[in-house]
Amino acid sequence: MPFDPAFRFNAACKTHTVGIISRGFRGRGRGDDSGRLPPGQYATDDFPVLSAGPTPHTPLDEWTFTIEGGAEPVRWTWDEFRTLPTETVTKDIHCVTKWSKFDTDWEGVSVDALLESVDHDRAYAVAFCDGGYTTNLPVEDLTGGKAWVAFAYDGEPLEPEHGGPARLLVPHLYFWKSAKWVRGLSLRDEDEPGFWETNGYHNYGDPWREQRYWGD
Amino acid sequence: MTETPRVRTLILDVDGWPGHRAGQHVDVRLTAEDGYQAERSYSLASAPEDPPALTVERLDDGEVSPYLVDEVVPGDRFELRGPVGGYFVWDADALPEPLLLVAGGSGVVPLMAMLRHRAAAGSTVPAKLLYSSRTYEEVIYREELERLDGRGDGLEIVHTLTRAQPLGWTGHAGRVDVDLLREVSFPARRNPRVFVCGPTSFVEAVAEGLVSLGHRPGRIRTERFGGT
Numbered sequence: 001m002p003f004d005p006a007f008r009f010n011a012a013c014k015t016h017t018v019g020i021i022s023r024g025f026r027g028r029g030r031g032d033d034s035g036r037l038p039p040g041q042y043a044t045d046d047f048p049v050l051s052a053g054p055t056p057h058t059p060l061d062e063w064t065f066t067i068e069g070g071a072e073p074v075r076w077t078w079d080e081f082r083t084l085p086t087e088t089v090t091k092d093i094h095c096v097t098k099w100s101k102f103d104t105d106w107e108g109v110s111v112d113a114l115l116e117s118v119d120h121d122r123a124y125a126v127a128f129c130d131g132g133y134t135t136n137l138p139v140e141d142l143t144g145g146k147a148w149v150a151f152a153y154d155g156e157p158l159e160p161e162h163g164g165p166a167r168l169l170v171p172h173l174y175f176w177k178s179a180k181w182v183r184g185l186s187l188r189d190e191d192e193p194g195f196w197e198t199n200g201y202h203n204y205g206d207p208w209r210e211q212r213y214w215g216d
Numbered sequence: 217m218t219e220t221p222r223v224r225t226l227i228l229d230v231d232g233w234p235g236h237r238a239g240q241h242v243d244v245r246l247t248a249e250d251g252y253q254a255e256r257s258y259s260l261a262s263a264p265e266d267p268p269a270l271t272v273e274r275l276d277d278g279e280v281s282p283y284l285v286d287e288v289v290p291g292d293r294f295e296l297r298g299p300v301g302g303y304f305v306w307d308a309d310a311l312p313e314p315l316l317l318v319a320g321g322s323g324v325v326p327l328m329a330m331l332r333h334r335a336a337a338g339s340t341v342p343a344k345l346l347y348s349s350r351t352y353e354e355v356i357y358r359e360e361l362e363r364l365d366g367r368g369d370g371l372e373i374v375h376t377l378t379r380a381q382p383l384g385w386t387g388h389a390g391r392v393d394v395d396l397l398r399e400v401s402f403p404a405r406r407n408p409r410v411f412v413c414g415p416t417s418f419v420e421a422v423a424e425g426l427v428s429l430g431h432r433p434g435r436i437r438t439e440r441f442g443g444t
Contacts, residue, residue, distance in 0.1 A: 022246040022294045024287050027254045028279055040245070040255045042279065049416045049440050052303055054423035054433045098243075098255055131433060161420055199302035212243075213300055 036092055038207035041100040047162065048099055052195065055160050056130035056181050063165055065149065069187030070120035078165070084109045087148065091171035093178070094207040106169055108150030111142040111185075122187035126194060127168050130181040134194035136203070137170065137177055139187065146172055149182060174205040174212070219356045223322060224285045225261060225271045230296060233268055236260050238333040239305035239326045239411070242268070242298030246280055256280040259325040259413075259439075260299060263332035268299075271356065273322040304411065304439045306330045308337035313409045314402045315343040318392065318422050320414020324356050326439065327413055331364055331371065343371045346400055348392050348418065350379040374400045392418070394425040404430030413439040 037043060060078040067074045076084070088107045094100045126136050141147065150169040151158055158164035163180030170177045176196050197203050202211040210216060217225040238260075245255045256279075262269035274285040288294075304326065306315065315334070317327040324347055334343060349355045355375065365373040376388035376396065388396060402408040410431060412422045419440045427433055 020247060020293050020295060021249055022283070023292050025246040025248050025254075025283050025294075027246065027248045027252045040243075040253070042254060049420075051438060051440065053438055054427050054436050055420060056433070097257055161416070195303075200300055213297075 036102060037100055038094055039210045040212075041094055041098055041207065044099040044101055046099070047101060047104075048095065048097070049161050050095060050097055050176070051161070051180065052133065053131055057160055058130050058165065058181070058183075060165060064183065065114070065166070066184035067114060067118050067187065068184065069122050069125075070118035072119075074114075074117050075184075076114075081109065081149075081166075082151075084113055089148065089169075091169070093171050093175050096174040096176055096201065096205070096212050100207075104171075105154050106148065106150040107152035107155075108148035108166070108169055110145065111147040111149065112145065114149065114185075115143065118187070120187050122189055124188050124191045126186045126188065126192055127179040127182050128184055128186060129179050130183055132195075133179055133181070135168075135177050135179045136192055136194045136197055137173070138191070138204075141170060141173065142185070146170065172206075174202075174207050176201065177205050219271060220354050222274045222285070222354070223271060223356050224274075225269055226284060226288060227262075227267055227269045228296065230268055234299070236264055236268060236299035237302075237305040237307060238264060238329040240299040240301045240329075241326070242270070242296050242300065244270070244280065244284070245295040245297065246283060247295070254279050257300075258284075260329055261325045261332075262329060263336045264329075265333065265336040268296075271322070271325045271328070304413075304437050306333070306409070306411065308333055308339040308341075310409075312341045314406050315341055316401050316408040316410045317343070317345045318397075318401075318410070318412045318414075318426075319345065319347045320392070320418035320422075321349060321354070322356060323412075323414030323418070323439070323441070325413075327411060328357055328360075330411065331361075334371070335364055335367065335369070338369075340370045342402070344401060345371070345373045346376070346392060346396070347373065348376045348378060348414070351377060352380075352382045352385070372400075392422055392425070394428060397422065397425045398429055401426070401429070404432075407432075407435065410436040411439075412436060414441075416440045 063078045065076045092102045128134050148169040149166050151166045168179045168182045202216050241257045241259045243257050247253045258270045261271040272284045275281045319327050381389050412419050419438050
């Protein structure tokens with residue numbers, strides 16, 4: 001049976017909308033996160049890995065980044081991509097599996113800078129990746145200084161298991177939207193759910209509204 | 217139910233449980249008296265034919281797992297959300313392709329749901345479980361796995377112990393590497409459906425090993441836990 005969003009329930013008292021008290025549970029994470037922790041998340045210093053399959057290893061001389069769906073496709077080789085202006089950003093990231101990590105340091109090319117070369121008026125994008133992964137986002141969530149194609153983490157080249165050589169970085173949405181091993185964007189007029197979005201996860205994924213799953 | 221000194225199974229009584237698929241997970245939310253809440257995801261251990269059950273490993277620096285392993289007693293209540301997930305799942309009525317399961321530590325939990333489902337559904341698709349544990353005492357579901365292995369229905373279970381092996385141990389020793397995968401897994405030409413679950417470094421090594429043996433990346437589904 002597929003995951004049915006109608007079944008949002010409470011294990012022991014379905015009719016109550018407030019949380020039931022878990023006898024003897026004290027927890028420990030209270031309050032020192034100065035409003036930086038979205039609902040249902042916990043802070044970690046780790047950098048957990050979530051991937052649906054094996055880690056791809058694409059050599060840089062075979063790597064390209066392509067934006068499709070404009071007047072004509074625009075493509076960069078790795079060397080061309082690395083001549084584009086870069087930005088260094090420090091962001092909090094939030095994974096749907098509940099961990100959040102504060103003050104992560106990234107270097108990348110802003111999607112704004114990439115789209116400067118593309119003549120289009122599309123409203124939606126699908127990021128596509130090595131390994132076949134896709135994720136969908138509104139173009140307005142990729143522009144205005146909100147998204148990057150990141151190639152370095154914490155001052156080092158991005159490791160393959162974290163999405164290297166380059167991953168999308170869209171820190172204001174759950175981190176599955178920050179597609180690893182990204183190879184391009186397909187711009188389109190209609191929204192088209194990607195990999196996790198067709199496997200039970202929310203289409204938009206705003207951590208502050210706790211949009212984890214279908215029906216949230 | 218105690219599985220190992222660090223691992224416990226909780227069988228849940230859920231009003232209106234909608235049923236689940238083998239491999240899916242749920243979100244558990246605990247609420248303290250002052251309203252503080254903590255949420256974590258846990259794989260379902262039971263077959264879809266059975267009531268939902270969670271098998272939880274106590275993480276020493278954990279916030280939720282020590283409560284679920286050490287504190288909870290029958291009759292206690294907490295909130296659940298789910299079941300969730302439509303990718304790391306296996307259905308017994310899917311194509312009769314060989315099923316290769318590779319588990320590291322408590323990564324065996326969602327794979328056990330698949331094996332229990334396979335048995336409950338009477339499936340005879342060829343299946344193998346390669347299961348890596350640190351020690352004999354830390355093998356989760358050890359006796360049930362022996363019973364499943366002895367059913368003669370096309371399932372083969374291979375253990376490897378990485379840290380210590382008891383006297384007379386006839387299974388494998390050491391980490392899962394390409395040689396062990398080549399020896400015990402289905403050959404790539406049989407195009408098995410593969411599920412790998414365990415700590416990140418384990419899953420990385422196993423998935424890369426399987427790809428190097430010719431398994432297509434698209435046939436390998438992974439689930440990882442822990443940091444790097």
